[in-house]
Amino acid sequence: MEGQTSQHGQIIEINVDVPERERSLGGNKICGEAPCGFADAATNSNDARERSASMRKLLMAVALCVVFMSIEVFGGIKANSLAILTDAAHLLSDVAAFAISLFSLWAAGWESNPRQSYGFFRVEILGALVSMQLIWLLAGILVYEAIVRLINETSEVNGFLMFLVAAFGLVVNIIMALVLGHDHGHGHGHGHDHHDHGMGHRHGSRITTDHHEEHPRGEHHDHCDEENPKTGHHHFLDKHHRTGEVLAEPLVDKPKFGPEQKKQQNINVRGAYLHVLGDSIQSIGVMIGGAIIWYKPEWKIVDLICTLIFSVIVLGTTFNMLRNILEVLMESTPREIDATKLEKGILEMEEVVAIHELHIWAITVGKVLLACHVKIQPEANADLVLDNVIDYIRREYNIIHVTIQIELRAQDVVLEATVLKLHLDDEFINELHDSVLSFAVLEKENAYGSVAINRTWDSSIGGKCRP
Amino acid sequence: MEKTKSFKYHTQESNLGLSITDRRLAYVRQASYNQSQLQEPPHTPISIFPDESAKPFLSRSISNIDTISHHDKYFDKFSIFRALRSGNRQMKRLFLLISLNVAYSTAELAIGLFTGRVGLVSDAFHLTFGCGLLTFSMFAMAASRQKPDFAYTYGYKRLEVLSAFTNALFLLFMSFSLAVEALHAFIQDESEHKHYLIVSAVTNLLVNLIGVWFFRNYARINLFYRSPEDMNYHSVCLHVLADSIRSAGLILASWFLSLGVQNAEVLCLGIVSVAVFMLVMPLFKVTGGILLQMAPPSIPSSALSKCWRQIVSREDVTEVSQARFWELVPGHVVGSLSLQVNKGVDDRPILQFVHGLYHDLGVQDLTVQIDYD
Numbered sequence: 001m002e003g004q005t006s007q008h009g010q011i012i013e014i015n016v017d018v019p020e021r022e023r024s025l026g027g028n029k030i031c032g033e034a035p036c037g038f039a040d041a042a043t044n045s046n047d048a049r050e051r052s053a054s055m056r057k058l059l060m061a062v063a064l065c066v067v068f069m070s071i072e073v074f075g076g077i078k079a080n081s082l083a084i085l086t087d088a089a090h091l092l093s094d095v096a097a098f099a100i101s102l103f104s105l106w107a108a109g110w111e112s113n114p115r116q117s118y119g120f121f122r123v124e125i126l127g128a129l130v131s132m133q134l135i136w137l138l139a140g141i142l143v144y145e146a147i148v149r150l151i152n153e154t155s156e157v158n159g160f161l162m163f164l165v166a167a168f169g170l171v172v173n174i175i176m177a178l179v180l181g182h183d184h185g186h187g188h189g190h191g192h193d194h195h196d197h198g199m200g201h202r203h204g205s206r207i208t209t210d211h212h213e214e215h216p217r218g219e220h221h222d223h224c225d226e227e228n229p230k231t232g233h234h235h236f237l238d239k240h241h242r243t244g245e246v247l248a249e250p251l252v253d254k255p256k257f258g259p260e261q262k263k264q265q266n267i268n269v270r271g272a273y274l275h276v277l278g279d280s281i282q283s284i285g286v287m288i289g290g291a292i293i294w295y296k297p298e299w300k301i302v303d304l305i306c307t308l309i310f311s312v313i314v315l316g317t318t319f320n321m322l323r324n325i326l327e328v329l330m331e332s333t334p335r336e337i338d339a340t341k342l343e344k345g346i347l348e349m350e351e352v353v354a355i356h357e358l359h360i361w362a363i364t365v366g367k368v369l370l371a372c373h374v375k376i377q378p379e380a381n382a383d384l385v386l387d388n389v390i391d392y393i394r395r396e397y398n399i400i401h402v403t404i405q406i407e408l409r410a411q412d413v414v415l416e417a418t419v420l421k422l423h424l425d426d427e428f429i430n431e432l433h434d435s436v437l438s439f440a441v442l443e444k445e446n447a448y449g450s451v452a453i454n455r456t457w458d459s460s461i462g463g464k465c466r467p
Numbered sequence: 468m469e470k471t472k473s474f475k476y477h478t479q480e481s482n483l484g485l486s487i488t489d490r491r492l493a494y495v496r497q498a499s500y501n502q503s504q505l506q507e508p509p510h511t512p513i514s515i516f517p518d519e520s521a522k523p524f525l526s527r528s529i530s531n532i533d534t535i536s537h538h539d540k541y542f543d544k545f546s547i548f549r550a551l552r553s554g555n556r557q558m559k560r561l562f563l564l565i566s567l568n569v570a571y572s573t574a575e576l577a578i579g580l581f582t583g584r585v586g587l588v589s590d591a592f593h594l595t596f597g598c599g600l601l602t603f604s605m606f607a608m609a610a611s612r613q614k615p616d617f618a619y620t621y622g623y624k625r626l627e628v629l630s631a632f633t634n635a636l637f638l639l640f641m642s643f644s645l646a647v648e649a650l651h652a653f654i655q656d657e658s659e660h661k662h663y664l665i666v667s668a669v670t671n672l673l674v675n676l677i678g679v680w681f682f683r684n685y686a687r688i689n690l691f692y693r694s695p696e697d698m699n700y701h702s703v704c705l706h707v708l709a710d711s712i713r714s715a716g717l718i719l720a721s722w723f724l725s726l727g728v729q730n731a732e733v734l735c736l737g738i739v740s741v742a743v744f745m746l747v748m749p750l751f752k753v754t755g756g757i758l759l760q761m762a763p764p765s766i767p768s769s770a771l772s773k774c775w776r777q778i779v780s781r782e783d784v785t786e787v788s789q790a791r792f793w794e795l796v797p798g799h800v801v802g803s804l805s806l807q808v809n810k811g812v813d814d815r816p817i818l819q820f821v822h823g824l825y826h827d828l829g830v831q832d833l834t835v836q837i838d839y840d
Contacts, residue, residue, distance in 0.1 A: 114762065114768060115761055115762045115768070116759065116760075116761055116762070117760075117762060117790070117791035117792065117793070118760050118791060118793070120759070122758065122759045122760055123759065125758075126755065126758060126759065130636065133633070133636055133637075133640075137596075137640060140592060140595075140596060143592075144588065144589060144592045147580070147588055148585055148588065151580070151583045151585060151588070152585075326629070329625065329629055329758055330619055330621070330623070330625045330626065330629070331619075331620075331621045331625060331795065332618050332619040332620070332621075333617070333618050333619075333620060339617055339618075339620075340617065357832070357834070358620065359620045359621065359801075359832075360620070361620070361621070363760070371803050371834040372834070373834065382814065382837070382839070383838070383839045386836070386837075386838070403789075403803040403804075403805065403834045403835075403836045404834070404836050405818070405834045405835050405836060405837075406814070406836075406837065407814075407815075407818070408814070408815065
């Protein structure tokens, strides 16, 4: 099966061996062979290409960083200045952050094995978490340094030198931000020429596997995201306009309106970008502090206040990303998927009676899984309903890894609870009903059609019972 | 026997008859313990399925039945005081520990600022970071009791694992920074700044030893976690333990220096760094494994393959694929499975069989997708 050519004149061929049994009417229900991202992540070409593009970016940034750092170390030793060496140490922390991101990117491509049945995609998230912790740590260290500057005598702190060093650091950080950053979306007049070559052929390339032959609507596999520059306005704030909310959440449109699903930048590249951004903000702060100390050496406290303010700003930029990371790690429903709507949509299908234990969670940003139990009418064709449900989910929400347990509704099982209590009031009965229901649900056995509490009247107790 | 008014298995307060210092009850399962106290002595519940053999149904290790009573639903956004009042013993101890730490570190910061001693300020910062982490642990303890809602379908228990992971990460950072400090001292050979830190180190040591005493049930390196709270408490204990090791190391270093031992600082700091690293690594690995959705360590892979074989050996099942299991929190395993079955076969007995099989292993949440050929 061949793929289609991209608009940049590249021919992308995909040869997928599909076993015969998957060519059933409803398409591939089992997320089985090659198209499934978990089983063999390495051969999933689009994923791998995106990952190698990100790695290339990061490697470039690391190289730049190392170069600048060695310049600073050399200059610092030559001039015997602590300030320059401190700034070199901050660049070293940048290198550490990039190293973490690179490692996460590389590790995410490892093949899954029985112990890691979902692959190693989570490593990205953990690496990003570690990166964020580093940012927080560094912000704290910077505040500490400001306090040290406050305590020490003014003669030891040369405001002018501080200013120069911070300015140099700022320039370096801006260069690296440009290298890393420009991939989130296509609005606001930034053409594609800004992007470096690594991301070039991701735009407009379209890969369809045989997987989707039955779906002529142009639905896209989870991994074959297309960023169509013409459609889809991407809401994000350019970093030149605002420093505080650079990576606002992009709006993800429903994929059934065409290839509009925007893919967020790889989370590790985002993390590295945040690192660099945080550093530039801090450099600005230190520059202001240095200028103040240079101009008016007795206003040392202003330096500390400045640093504190800018540290808080930096922590604010990490907030969004930390929220994303937290949501993924807590196995919560991803933001772009409306679980209520999904549930309602499935319930609206004929022959579906109930749906319970619906869990939607993400392995990493962009890879979503779903598991639920669907109860159908006893006469219904389970296979057909399964096909329909999986189709619906894939079509509407683009969730590929779906596991549905179809249950035929059993006859109503009545739980009888003999209650020995003197006064059977309504409130108690309601509480009892709730408790038993939650008990039944928690039992996770779905044979309970309904729970009815039969009130029996035990004459030995002599209680009253309302009919 | 007359049952009490509420049938709720509530976890509001742990009215434990036994004291928490009883080592056998170090890891208390509050919910199930309460339940057994309220009703008749625990017996193996029998399932009500008429066609099923009398197999014990509630054979899970953790009984997560905690229904919040009605009036608590309105207070769902926890406030710290309500959480404390209804919190269990460990949470109260943690709060006490945190307040001690905060008081101590602010005092140290103030003194350091006024007298101009940089060492005190750096120590105060280190303590503040630690305090922040302990606060996050406490927040996790309080927040993880929330019921699952629409966005967080698996509940909030993962927060405890996350807080344990963050604690472990911070301790790793600390061990790394101690190693760097040791290297620094080795290169630079300046040692006079350790002397006036003795008082602060001793006080730090005392405060942390109090913390270790509070959480002494968890003062082990390798622990078998039966619930996410275990993990959280363990991480807090390791945190204070590592801090006390660090203070002890500093005290030892200055004592050796006063004795005239060369490179005492390097030695002590190096030993402390290695000790903290080895202390934290197992916790880091386990929490990392859970967060990475590794196969649950509590279920040996041989048991899983045995289940696989048993399912395949049934005459109607042609193939089992995509068996994936992961641990939500220690004690709660989730899995999903895909079966290929011959056409026209009734799925209920197969479903029950598969569910029962994995239930015995400890996999509570299982989703089985049956595809007919």
